[in-house]
Structures are given as C-alpha cells and as structure tokens.
Amino acid sequence: MIFVAVVRVAVGLLLAVTLPVSVLAADMAAGMQKAQTCVACHGPEGNSASPAIPSLAGQPAQFIATQLVMFREGRRKDAQMSPFATGLANADLNNLAAYFAAQKLVLPTREAPSATAEVGARLAQQFNCTQCHGPALMGQQHIPRLAGQQMDYLKTQLLGFKASTRFDMDGQMTSAVQALSEADIATLADYLSALK
Ligand code: HEC
Numbered sequence: 763m764i765f766v767a768v769v770r771v772a773v774g775l776l777l778a779v780t781l782p783v784s785v786l787a788a789d790m791a792a793g794m795q796k797a798q799t800c801v802a803c804h805g806p807e808g809n810s811a812s813p814a815i816p817s818l819a820g821q822p823a824q825f826i827a828t829q830l831v832m833f834r835e836g837r838r839k840d841a842q843m844s845p846f847a848t849g850l851a852n853a854d855l856n857n858l859a860a861y862f863a864a865q866k867l868v869l870p871t872r873e874a875p876s877a878t879a880e881v882g883a884r885l886a887q888q889f890n891c892t893q894c895h896g897p898a899l900m901g902q903q904h905i906p907r908l909a910g911q912q913m914d915y916l917k918t919q920l921l922g923f924k925a926s927t928r929f930d931m932d933g934q935m936t937s938a939v940q941a942l943s944e945a946d947i948a949t950l951a952d953y954l955s956a957l958k
C-alpha cells in the first residue's frame with residue numbers, strides 16, 4: 763500500500779518520480795510464470811514482433827512496474843493492455859518487472875537510412891532525449907529504453923504525447939515533444955527503432 767501511496771503522492775505533486783520498487787526482493791521464477799500471459803502479445807521473452815506492441819525485454823524494472831501501476835489504476839489506458847494489469851498485486855508486478863528487465867532485447871537487424879540516422883541523432887541531442895533516456899537511449903529508472911523499440915509504437919506514443927492523449931505522469935514528455943514536427947517524429951522513430 764505504501765508503494766501505491768507513494769505513486770499517488772508523486773503524481774499529485776508532479777515530482778520527478780523515484781518509486782521504491784524492491785527489485786532485489788523480486789521473485790524471478792514467479793515473474794516468469796506470470797509472464798506466460800504477456801508474451802502472447804509482447805513476444806517471446808518480451809521481444810515483440812508486432813509493430814504496435816512494445817518490447818519489454820531490457821526495459822528498466824522501475825519503468826515496467828510504474829507503467830503497470832498506471833494501467834492498473836486506469837491512469838494510462840489501452841483496450842488491449844488494461845485488462846491484463848487490472849488484477850496484478852504489487853508483488854506480481856514487481857516480479858514481472860524484474861523478469862522482463864533481465865531478458866535480452868533482440869537487437870534490430872534493420873538499418874535506418876544514413877540520412878535518417880544522422881538527423882535522428884542530432885534531434886535526440888537537440889531535444890534532450892539523451893539527457894533523460896540516457897546517452898545510449900537505453901533508459902534508466904522510471905524512464906524507458908527507446909533504442910531498439912518497435913518503430914510504429916514509438917511514433918504513436920510521440921504523436922500521443924504531442925496531442926496530450928498519451929498518459930504522462932509528470933508532463934516532461936509532453937513538453938519535450940511540443941517543438942517536434944510530424945516529420946521529426948517519424949525520423950526519430952525510424953532512428954531509435956534501428957538503434958543497437
Ligand atoms: C492482448 C495483448 C496484450 C497482453 C496480453 C499484454 N499486453 Fe502489455 N501492452 C499491450 C499493448 C497494445 C501495449 C501498448 C499500449 C499503448 O499503446 O499505450 C502494452 C503496453 C505495455 C506496457 C508499457 C510499455 C511501454 O513501453 O510503455 C507494459 C509495461 C506492459 N504492456 C506489460 C504487460 C505485462 C506485464 C503483461 C502480462 C501481465 C501484458 N503487458 C500483457 C498489449 C498486451
């Protein structure tokens with residue numbers, strides 16, 4: 763309950779959130795067991811093969827756990843995903859987070875066109891994506907990994923932040939994308955999804 767209370771307070775105060783997810787105490791075997799229902803959509807070991815469904819492999823555990831709480835509480839909504847978060851206890855979602863965080867992301871085989879990669883890398887610097895998501899865009903704490911994520915998914919989320927339709931716990935992402943054009947967003951999604 764403390765976990766949920768902390769989330770609520772943090773969201774309420776619009777703070778940069780550091781959730782007390784006890785990853786060390788997580789039960790990987792239980793996480794793997796629970797993950798059997800998730801991999802139908804998120805792919806084997808959390809490596810998605812569907813353009814609209816995000817990979818979970820190699821995401822920071824704190825990010826996964828936070829998003830699951832947000833889906834469970836109805837703050838982030840998705841017709842496909844929400845039903846699977848509804849019944850999760852805090853222990854379940856910590857175990858799931860630890861399990862998926864420990865899986866290896868299958869590296870993308872596609873290369874972005876060199877002009878796209880060049881412009882994408884420049885945009886990621888200019889708009890501070892690398893400041894929050896990490897120098898190699900691998901994510902940290904409650905901030906997701908972007909490198910190697912599904913391209914369509916990245917694009918949809920970025921357009922969603924720009925339109926304020928994608929849940930955003932502290933408003934940082936929504937403001938980060940305001941100055942991006944739709945063409946910039948397409949370039950970034952192409953660049954990021956091919957990043958190894
Ligand atoms: C019926 C398909 C389906 C199932 C089963 C499913 N998910 Fe999802 N999940 C989705 C979709 C689609 C999204 C993207 C939602 C959106 O666009 O906002 C998603 C998003 C997520 C996210 C957010 C990832 C991110 O990068 O923002 C997490 C975490 C997640 N799912 C975890 C799980 C876990 C854990 C399970 C099993 C308990 C599970 N999902 C089961 C379809 C599914």
Ligand code: HEC
Nearest residue numbers: 889890891894905906916919929930931932934935938950
């Ligand atoms: C000030 C910090 C910050 C900056 C700058 C930032 N992000 Fe984010 N980003 C976040 C946080 C925090 C989240 C998680 C938001 C949430 O779900 O509440 C996020 C989420 C995302 C997501 C959703 C991914 C997923 O798996 O659901 C995408 C895509 C993304 N950021 C791309 C970018 C890009 C591209 C840039 C640069 C144009 C950028 N971000 C700049 C902090 C930042």
